[in-house]
Amino acid sequence: xxxxxxxxxxxxxxxxxxxxxxxxxxxxxxxxxxxxxxxxxxxxxxxxxxxxxxxxxxxxxxxxxxxxxxxxxxxxxxxxxxxxxxxxxxxxxxxxxxxxxxxxxxxxxxxxxxxxxxxxxxxxxxxxxxxxxxxxxxxxxxxxxxxxxxxxxxxxxxxxxxxxxxxxxxxxxxxxxxxxxxxxxxxxxxxxxxxxxxxxxxxxxxxxxxxxxxxxxxxxxxxxxxxxxxxxxxxxxxxxxxxxxxxxxxxxxxxxxxxxxxxxxxxxxxxxxxxxxxxxxxxxxxxxxxxxxxxxxxxxxxxxxxxxxxxxxxx
Amino acid sequence: xxxxxxxxxxxxxxxxxxxxxxxxxxxxxxxxxxxxxxxxxxxxxxxxxxxxxxxxxxxxxxxxxxxxxxxxxxxxxxxxxxxxxxxxxxxxxxxxxxxxxxxxxxxxxxxxxxxxxxxxxxxxxxxxxxxxxxxxxxxxxxxxxxxxxxxxxxxxxxxxxxxxxxxxxxxxxxxxxxxxxxxxxxxxxxxxxxxxxxxxxxxxxxxxxxxxxxxxxxxxxxxxxxxxxxxxxxxxxxxxxxxxxxxxxxxxxxxxxxxxx
Ligand SMILES: Cc1cc2nc3c(=O)[nH]c(=O)nc-3n(C[C@H](O)[C@H](O)[C@H](O)COP(=O)(O)OP(=O)(O)OC[C@H]3O[C@@H](n4cnc5c(N)ncnc54)[C@H](O)[C@@H]3O)c2cc1C
Ligand SMILES: Nc1ncnc2c1ncn2[C@@H]1O[C@H](COP(=O)(O)O)[C@@H](O)[C@H]1O
Numbered sequence: 001x002x003x004x005x006x007x008x009x010x011x012x013x014x015x016x017x018x019x020x021x022x023x024x025x026x027x028x029x030x031x032x033x034x035x036x037x038x039x040x041x042x043x044x045x046x047x048x049x050x051x052x053x054x055x056x057x058x059x060x061x062x063x064x065x066x067x068x069x070x071x072x073x074x075x076x077x078x079x080x081x082x083x084x085x086x087x088x089x090x091x092x093x094x095x096x097x098x099x100x101x102x103x104x105x106x107x108x109x110x111x112x113x114x115x116x117x118x119x120x121x122x123x124x125x126x127x128x129x130x131x132x133x134x135x136x137x138x139x140x141x142x143x144x145x146x147x148x149x150x151x152x153x154x155x156x157x158x159x160x161x162x163x164x165x166x167x168x169x170x171x172x173x174x175x176x177x178x179x180x181x182x183x184x185x186x187x188x189x190x191x192x193x194x195x196x197x198x199x200x201x202x203x204x205x206x207x208x209x210x211x212x213x214x215x216x217x218x219x220x221x222x223x224x225x226x227x228x229x230x231x232x233x234x235x236x237x238x239x240x241x242x243x244x245x246x247x248x249x250x251x252x253x254x255x256x257x258x259x260x261x262x263x264x265x266x267x268x269x270x271x272x273x274x275x276x277x278x279x280x281x282x283x284x285x286x287x288x289x290x291x292x293x294x295x296x297x298x299x300x301x302x303x304x305x306x307x308x309x310x311x312x313x314x315x
Numbered sequence: 316x317x318x319x320x321x322x323x324x325x326x327x328x329x330x331x332x333x334x335x336x337x338x339x340x341x342x343x344x345x346x347x348x349x350x351x352x353x354x355x356x357x358x359x360x361x362x363x364x365x366x367x368x369x370x371x372x373x374x375x376x377x378x379x380x381x382x383x384x385x386x387x388x389x390x391x392x393x394x395x396x397x398x399x400x401x402x403x404x405x406x407x408x409x410x411x412x413x414x415x416x417x418x419x420x421x422x423x424x425x426x427x428x429x430x431x432x433x434x435x436x437x438x439x440x441x442x443x444x445x446x447x448x449x450x451x452x453x454x455x456x457x458x459x460x461x462x463x464x465x466x467x468x469x470x471x472x473x474x475x476x477x478x479x480x481x482x483x484x485x486x487x488x489x490x491x492x493x494x495x496x497x498x499x500x501x502x503x504x505x506x507x508x509x510x511x512x513x514x515x516x517x518x519x520x521x522x523x524x525x526x527x528x529x530x531x532x533x534x535x536x537x538x539x540x541x542x543x544x545x546x547x548x549x550x551x552x553x554x555x556x557x558x559x560x561x562x563x564x565x566x567x568x569x570x571x572x573x574x575x576x
Contacts, residue, residue, distance in 0.1 A: 011479055068456075068457070068458060068484060069447075073451075093477075093478055094443065094459060094460040094475075094477065094478075095477065095478075097442070097443045097444055097447070098444075098447045098457065098459050100444065101411075101415075101443075101444035101445075101446075101447035101448045101451070102447050102448070102450075102451045104412060104444075104448070104538075105412060105415070105448050105451040105452065106451065108538075109538065110410070110412070110537075110538030110539035111411065111412070111442075111444060111538070111539070112539055113442045113443070113444060114441075114442075123542065127547070128441075129439075131547060132546065132547055133544055133545065133546055133547060134544075134545045134547055135541055135543070135544050135545075136541070136542040136543040136544075136545075137539055137540065137541045137542060138539060138540055138542055139538060139539045140537070140538060140539055140540050141538035141539075142538065144539075174454055174455075174456075177455070177456035177486055177487065177490075178456040178457065178458055178484050178485075178486040178490070179484065179485050179486070180482050180483070180484055181472075181483050181484065181485050182482065182483035183480045183481075183482050183483075184480055184481045184482075185479060185480045186479060186480060186481065193478075195478075199575065221570075221575065221576070238476075239462070239476055239497055240476055240478070245438070245441075246353065246435065246436075246495060246496045253575075254570075254573075254575050271547075271550075275573060275575075276550070277566065277569065277570070278555075279562075279566070283555070283557070288552065288555055289550070289552050290550040290552070291552060291553055291555065292550075292553035292554075293553050293554055293555075293566070293569045294552075294553070294554070294555035294556070295555070295556055295557075295558055295562040295563075295565065295566050296555060296556070296557040296558060296562075297557065297558025297562040298558070301558070301562070301563070302558055302562040302563045302566065303563065304563065305561075305562065305563020305564060305566075305567075306562075306563035306564070306566040306567045306570075307563075308563070309563060309564050309566075309567035309568075310567050310570065310576050313567065313571060313576055314576065
């Protein structure tokens with residue numbers, strides 16, 4: 001069976017959930033081979049085996065942390081060629097897409113981004129035009145390079161003992177052209193990662209700048225917090241939490257929008273959520289049209305009451 | 316310094332966007348088009364650099380069918396110095412790799428380019444891959460997702476907010492930089508700008524002018540294909556209640572009934 005390469009998304013060996021999703025998808029199409037670039041493999045080994053990596057390629061080099069994506073793209077290209085991989089799966093993040101773009105050119109392969117599902121023959125499903133259409137597509141040239149959105153599939157354990165192979169990569173001059181001179185890790189919030197969360201509570205201009213009620217409800221539900229661009233542009237919440245066309249795309253089980261009108265650019269980032277709940281004081285707000293449940297009312301009273309009731313029910 | 320800013324002509328996102336039934340490509344004929352909103356930020360950034368320095372030339376470049384030069388016109392009205400429109404019947408249905416190859420050839424033909432500025436994604440295809448592919452073809456550094464940019468005669472310094480960290484990146488010129496909508500506030504063309512744009516030069520180049528083989532681009536050479544397009548069913552509106560002092564309780568009841576608590 002041909003190998004499907006899965007690029008491991010990790011921070012110092014802490015493997016992100018999206019990687020487990022990719023391994024689960026890769027098992028459908030071939031033999032999952034994890035590609036671990038950088039330091040910290042010891043911390044990642046067990047997790048990758050637990051989710052079915054039949055093989056792990058480990059490349060350790062300081063370049064991965066010192067420069068933007070090119071060293072990663074070069075390492076992947078070398079491995080894809082030497083292993084004769086039938087496809088490469090990468091997480092759909094800004095970095096993941098940059099790697100995919102360069103890799104596709106290096107391999108002469110077709111590339112598909114933002115897949116929400118990948119079938120056994122590597123046919124993909126995507127959601128396009130602000131979620132208005134579902135498209136099935138297939139790469140027809142070379143080994144497909146596919147970036148997959150978080151939450152495409154539920155990670156399924158499939159314990160294996162991966163064969164480990166340490167690989168050396170010689171980087172080109174092009175690999176060291178964009179140097180990272182400073183990196184400030186984002187402060188931990190203690191909440192789930194926005195794109196991975198199964199519940200997201202978002203606030204917009206209607207919060208008037210007070211995200212307290214939004215955060216309190218999110219914490220009662222174990223949810224991530226999101227924001228509209230109006231809230232971000234007002235400086236009320238960091239850009240990293242923006243949901244929409246130029247922010248994050250989320251597809252949680254439950255999306256709760258409070259004080260958000262539902263502009264197309266916002267809908268583009270949350271339209272495929274399973275259940276949508278809306279709190280807005282304007283009954284004419286367009287976002288009600290997509291709500292499974294809506295409350296016409298002031299979020300400053302409705303959210304705290306809901307939070308209190310949830311806490312009560314939780315005991 | 317010479318800056319090329321990439322501007323894509325796209326169907327209006329606020330109107331109905333569709334696919335051409337014959338070949339499942341984006342319908343660019345029966346729709347209103349405009350300069351991709353996210354490319355306005357690249358044009359604005361180029362103009363800011365031009366205004367801050369001496370002898371900075373800004374060239375707007377687009378690849379697209381007849382009519383796509385409307386995107387150039389907007390860029391010229393905002394303040395770009397000249398425009399290049401790559402248009403050729405063979406280009407219909409080109410995928411991202413082919414688009415990047417053609418744009419790379421056009422940038423090479425423009426010549427002596429120090430900086431290529433692009434949007435973070437086109438608002439129609441929205442793959443966010445063309446700038447990195449372009450950099451790969453040109454053998455240049457690419458910094459994407461840039462929210463803050465400083466340019467010297469020899470290098471760029473960029474800040475970008477990633478998923479796990481905020482990063483500062485340095486790259487020597489020439490380089491490709493893709494900017495986000497956080498970087499600036501694009502200007503509206505002034506009356507003076509609109510009048511001046513009429514006299515600015517726009518060149519039209521074909522694939523032959525670029526020395527790109529027509530067989531390497533277009534639908535026939537696409538490296539991926541759309542098998543099926545299905546319109547997503549409109550979401551049916553569910554129950555909406557008006558808060559009469561119990562809105563929050565009702566919300567919690569709904570969440571409990573749906574097993575979220
Ligand atoms: C190129 C481009 C990219 C964009 N990208 C994004 C993006 O990624 N994400 C995004 O979100 N937007 C994006 N936008 C902006 C988008 O068009 C809207 O402007 C934005 O989503 C509006 O945010 P909002 O709904 O919070 O604010 P508004 O549209 O002002 O809506 C506020 C809502 O709050 C309600 N409200 C007010 N007070 C209360 C209260 N006390 N209780 C309850 N409800 C209340 C109001 O009735 C109203 O419906 C983009 C725009 C452009 C041009
Ligand atoms: N046909 C095109 N003409 C000019 N610029 C383009 C074209 N396609 C893509 N670009 C540029 O590349 C960016 C990213 O495009 P995409 O990879 O399609 O999301 C856009 O914001 C544009 O700046």
